[in-house]
Amino acid sequence: MSAFLFDRLHEGLGRVLDLRMAQHGLTASNLANAETPQFRARYIPFDRVLASAVDRNRDVELRRTDARHVSAPSEDALQPEVVEIEPVPWAQDGNSVDPERETVRLTENALMFETVSRGLSKRLAMLRYAASDGRSG
């Protein structure tokens, strides 16, 4: 992928879309198992993922001194942390799915996906604008 046209921000936006897609799958799984005994609801803690991504940017990065060097993939996108929710003590069947919480997460996550995908689309539109000599089209 060209480092000029598709920079780190571009890659980052793509990674967020992947994570949001993964969270969507988790919510689907939680809601499908809303009545399954002993099932633990799962989610990706986005605030923590973001914090660790910000922290890592301050850390030392692998320096590429040669064009043939590969960059180290950041592990959070490939292996995001997935948290299991403990059931409340009075849940008789040991199930920790809260349908209201999951429905809110479903909507919130879809909204964030939409937001990021629009951002990505805008960036692509800017590239297209520049590539067509500033003639919009």
Next chain:
Amino acid sequence: MDLIDTFSVAASGLSAQRVRLQAVATNMANARTTRTEEGGPYRRRMPVFEAKVDPFANELDRHLARVEVREIVESDDPPTLVYDPAHPDADAAGYVAYPNVNVLEEMVDLMLTARTYEANTSVVQTTRNLASSAIDLGR
């Protein structure tokens, strides 16, 4: 994980809830059934759900679970005895054994089933929206 997988997770939730709805309907319909093929009054039926994880899934997808109906169990609760000597199924003491179905419990189950079913349909709807905005990326 792709969106097609998410569709099938939501579909598993829908079909599990449909099985439960059928069980509730059967229980309600047979709330007063005193004769069955196995003999004795009808016994309340309930599906047992199990979370199924694809054993070949990658690290992240191993957190995704479809729901399956493992079995349908019959309740072992004692039947409700009603004194009615005129009934053809009454025992020597004049008591008729009616099913161990509590209609109020079934109503609560029915509402829970409907709510969970709806939650799964909204997952299908949202998945559809996400897929179409992913297709429209860069347009």
